Amino acid sequence: MAIRIIREEGDEILRKKSKEVDEVNDKIREILDDMVETMHHYNGVGLSAPQIGLLKRLVVIDLYDDKGPIKLVNPKILKQEGEQEVEEGCLSFPNEFAKIIRPAKVTIEALDENGKKIKIKADKLLAQAIAHEVDHLDGILFVDKIIPGTLQYIEPEENS
Ligand code: NI
Numbered sequence: 001m002a003i004r005i006i007r008e009e010g011d012e013i014l015r016k017k018s019k020e021v022d023e024v025n026d027k028i029r030e031i032l033d034d035m036v037e038t039m040h041h042y043n044g045v046g047l048s049a050p051q052i053g054l055l056k057r058l059v060v061i062d063l064y065d066d067k068g069p070i071k072l073v074n075p076k077i078l079k080q081e082g083e084q085e086v087e088e089g090c091l092s093f094p095n096e097f098a099k100i101i102r103p104a105k106v107t108i109e110a111l112d113e114n115g116k117k118i119k120i121k122a123d124k125l126l127a128q129a130i131a132h133e134v135d136h137l138d139g140i141l142f143v144d145k146i147i148p149g150t151l152q153y154i155e156p157e158e159n160s
Helices: 026-041 124-137
Strands: 044-047 058-061 070-081 084-089 093-102 104-112 117-123
Touching: 026 058, 026 070, 044 124, 058 117, 058 124, 070 124, 084 124, 093 124, 104 124, 117 124
Parallel strands: none
Antiparallel strands: 044 058, 058 070, 070 104, 084 093, 104 117
16 A cells, blocks of 8 residues: 555546546556555545546545445446535645535445445435545535635644
8 A cells, every 4th residue: 555646636637537447457446455555644525536637537445434445436426416616625626625515415336345336325425425435526625616715724733
């Protein structure tokens, strides 16, 4: 496992559309493991493959609850319901936070790390995280959806 470099604001790859994964093999499992390690290292709740420079439809999410890290291959939103106004950030925009509108509930279909088809019904933070990460796979970023006037810049902590 390895911590990968996170692509940040302004990197063109964040605006590209990712490709479907044909086969869930050891190489894909290794990428997913690296994505989980990278997400944990930066204390994120979600990470998509384009954020580490790979245009593949791969997402990891961890709400640090009993569900543990969730690894999704080719996630597809089948249904979304309602709205929630949420506070949001992104590991590719380390100092920016804003309010945005996300679906209140989403139902998705994906493959797990063994290539098995799974379906997840999510609400609250999990619905938000899934919607955010699936957007990344289509080059859509949370800054595209900011409620006007709610963007905040937080200065990074100086450790040196
Ligand atoms: Ni993000």
